[in-house]
Amino acid sequence: MDVRFDRWRANYATDPARSRGRLYSEAPSPTRSEFQRDRDRIIHSTAFRRLKHKTQVFVFHEGDHFRTRLTHTIEVAQIARSISRALGLDEDLAEALALSHDLGHPPFGHTGEDALNHCLAKVGGFDHNAQALKVVTTLERRYPDFDGLNLTWETLEGLVKHNGPLLDQNSQPLRLEKVSAISRDIADFDAKFSLDLARFAGPEAQVAALSDDIAYNTHDIDDGLRAGFFQIDALREIPFLRLIFEEIDQKWPKLEVARKTHELERRLITKFVEGVIARGQAVLAPYRDQSVEAIRGAGETLIRLPDDLAAADRDIKAFLFRNLYRSASIMRIRADAERVVKDLFGAYEADLSLLPPDWQQTIAAAGSADRLHSVADYIAGMTDRFAIDEHRRLFDVTPDLR
Numbered sequence: 001m002d003v004r005f006d007r008w009r010a011n012y013a014t015d016p017a018r019s020r021g022r023l024y025s026e027a028p029s030p031t032r033s034e035f036q037r038d039r040d041r042i043i044h045s046t047a048f049r050r051l052k053h054k055t056q057v058f059v060f061h062e063g064d065h066f067r068t069r070l071t072h073t074i075e076v077a078q079i080a081r082s083i084s085r086a087l088g089l090d091e092d093l094a095e096a097l098a099l100s101h102d103l104g105h106p107p108f109g110h111t112g113e114d115a116l117n118h119c120l121a122k123v124g125g126f127d128h129n130a131q132a133l134k135v136v137t138t139l140e141r142r143y144p145d146f147d148g149l150n151l152t153w154e155t156l157e158g159l160v161k162h163n164g165p166l167l168d169q170n171s172q173p174l175r176l177e178k179v180s181a182i183s184r185d186i187a188d189f190d191a192k193f194s195l196d197l198a199r200f201a202g203p204e205a206q207v208a209a210l211s212d213d214i215a216y217n218t219h220d221i222d223d224g225l226r227a228g229f230f231q232i233d234a235l236r237e238i239p240f241l242r243l244i245f246e247e248i249d250q251k252w253p254k255l256e257v258a259r260k261t262h263e264l265e266r267r268l269i270t271k272f273v274e275g276v277i278a279r280g281q282a283v284l285a286p287y288r289d290q291s292v293e294a295i296r297g298a299g300e301t302l303i304r305l306p307d308d309l310a311a312a313d314r315d316i317k318a319f320l321f322r323n324l325y326r327s328a329s330i331m332r333i334r335a336d337a338e339r340v341v342k343d344l345f346g347a348y349e350a351d352l353s354l355l356p357p358d359w360q361q362t363i364a365a366a367g368s369a370d371r372l373h374s375v376a377d378y379i380a381g382m383t384d385r386f387a388i389d390e391h392r393r394l395f396d397v398t399p400d401l402r
Contacts, residue, residue: 010088012287012295014202020153023137023193024146034152039096041149045142047103047135048073053383054102055109055337067219069102069109075219076101079211079273080204086277087284087303089204096151097158097208104131106380107387108337115341116376123372130185131380133160137189139377157195158205160186164301167198184373199296203284206303207276214272217316218265224324225261232257235264238319240312244268272309279306336399340391341379347394348375354394 009015016033029037042048051070067075077098084094105128106112116126133156137148151159160166166186168174190197200206224230236242244267248260255263283302287294295302305313324330349371352360355378363374382390384401391398 008088009090010284010288012203012284012290012292013089014093014154014204014292016090016093016152016154022150022152024150026150033092035090035092035096035155038149038151038155039092039099041151042096042100042103042136045103045136045140045149047140047381048099050381050383051102051105053385054105054107055111055384067223069105072215072219073099073102075215076208076211079214079269080208082273083207083211083276083280083303084204087203087207087280089207093154093158093202094204094207094211096155097162097205098211100132100136100155100159101162101208101212102128102132103135104128104133104380106131106341107382107384108334108341111334111337112341112380112387115338116345116380119342119345120372120376124184126376126380127185129160129163131377133189134185134377135381139381153193153195154202154204156189156193158201158208160195161197161199161201162205162209165198165200169198171198196296200298200301201296202292203295203303206301210276210303210305213313214269214276217313217320218269218272220320220324221268221316222261222265224320229327229330230323232261232264234323235319238312238315240308240315241268244271272305272313275306275309276303279304333401336401339399340387340401343395344379344387344390345375348378 014035016035019034028034032040048070051073052068054069077095080094080098081091083089084091106116106126108115113126113128120126135148136151136156136159139147140149141147143150164174166174186195186197189195221235225232236245241264244264247267248255248263252260252263280303283304304310348354352363352371355363355375359374359378363371366374379387388398388401
């Protein structure tokens with residue numbers, strides 16, 4: 001594998017000097033590329049700081065060493081930079097996309113998302129990817145000349161399309177289960193600043209999406225072990241992990257469990273990252289003399305797991321689904337967390353005076369559908385801790401979520 005570790009950029013990479021620009025024109029920075037500026041704006045945003053107290057799998061108070069949305073995001077960014085550098089992509093764009101990919105998550109992770117989707121079912125639903133776009137284009141209010149962070153076209157494109165196009169060639173939604181959410185939160189912005197919703201995103205966005213999978217598979221194994229949902233030897237039922245265990249056992253036959261766990265995770269990440277790089281180098285070779293537009297027009301996601309790692313990925317996800325995500329205690333906590341979010345939504349919808357004055361003014365001026373979405377925006381911005389505190393303020397009994 002021919003990997004260069006000095007900073008370089010292939011022809012097919014997204015070049016910040018050729019950015020399609022920002023919705024609101026700004027003078028260039030004399031010290032940073034356009035994508036470095038995007039990354040920095042994301043890091044300094046309020047939404048990014050809130051990730052510190054938002055659930056990954058375990059609620060914030062369950063232990064200091066469990067991942068939160070923030071620590072997960074940092075791990076995704078590290079993996080994305082490593083892959084991008086090896087493939088000659090723009091590391092700063094990949095990092096910006098990794099750092100922003102979870103900004104739209106409400107409190108309590110996917111449970112909170114499901115609850116808000118239920119609350120908004122009659123007016124389009126709720127989708128955390130669409131909410132992330134809303135955060136960086138509307139809800140962050142830090143600059144005197146515009147709402148949002150005014151990120152580059154390339155960062156917004158990657159944020160919206162990192163999992164693939166949203167429209168087919170006839171401009172019909174591809175994600176049929178979330179048609180209304182897409183049409184509301186993304187299509188309206190697309191009408192102002194077209195994101196080419198029927199084309200694939202650039203390679204850096206594809207790397208960020210894959211890095212997300214690599215990171216959460218690995219750290220959910222770690223967190224599941226730490227919380228006692230399964231024992232380390234149970235992971236040997238996964239053929240790919242069994243081979244890694246055999247490598248470790250051969251070299252360190254008496255290695256203590258804690259060190260064995262870390263070695264397993266380290267080797268797992270390494271094998272996935274190296275596999276993505278090797279496949280990526282082969283797949284991108286025909287594009288070496290072309291621009292990023294050729295990647296967008298390829299008609300498929302080019303940066304993918306090789307077949308053996310894709311099979312391992314499915315096996316790991318299936319194991320975690322059975323033994324962690326759908327375990328009795330996690331499901332009980334999810335039910336309680338869903339109740340908290342739905343209770344808050346119902347309370348605010350019924351009485352806007354329960355909200356802060358600035359939100360009251362914004363919501364009071366909106367139409368009925370916009371009022372509901374604004375209530376959801378307020379809840380989606382909450383941390384786990386703040387949502388629980390708000391529920392205690394408004395209700396006599398609040399679930400313990402433990």
